Amino acid sequence: MKKNETPDVPARFKVGDRVQVRDMPNMFYTRTQNYVRGVTGTIASCTYKDLIPEDEAFDYDGRPEQYYIVRFRQKDLWEEYPFDNDTLQTEFPDHWLEPVGN
């Protein structure tokens, strides 16, 4: 296991910020679902700092990042979804998110 010598990555977002999920390549492992890629949502909560899943999956410690729960409108994820007010929440580490013109 690599020794963790790098400092934490500071949090870039706060609750209420609009963010878009990056469309990174899929290769070997990820926890970022395909169906949220490129979709815009709202930061619902700043959870904790932890290792990046794609690196921890290969036993690299790397730099801990801030994790966020992001809230999406179901209609933004599935256009045929029947109810306007329903939302879906899921979690991402910092580098998977990009700011959207706030």
Next chain:
Amino acid sequence: MTSRPELRQQYDIIGSFQPALHVPQNWNYETPGPMFRAYMHPPHDVGGQRDVPVHYEEKEEEQWELNTYVTCEVLGWRGIWTAEERRRRADNDLGYTLYLGLPYYGRWIWSAARMLVDKKHISLTELLEKIAEVKSRYEKK
């Protein structure tokens, strides 16, 4: 020993594992995007996909499933693998055929054994000898 009819049955099952799209893939630099993305998609990311009908029933875990769970947790506590390595191995490195074919904890124990061999905690020969020994012990009972 596996009887000849059992062997034939096993080969018939393997025959049915053939990929649905069984044509030679000659990909150049202009690989079709949807095709490439579908093949690179990690099997554990199932959200939004169609599935077969599932019959839900109230059921306790089998003993082997509990043993598998505890074994995998202990391997984590002992620092042999991380939670993400377990998820990667158990869900994604299997590929679709095994992922969709094995029971939930079947994926886990397959992955634990493979990881222990990969990381050189045990050799495959040691593991095979041990399984054979335990199996023969049970058969004598």
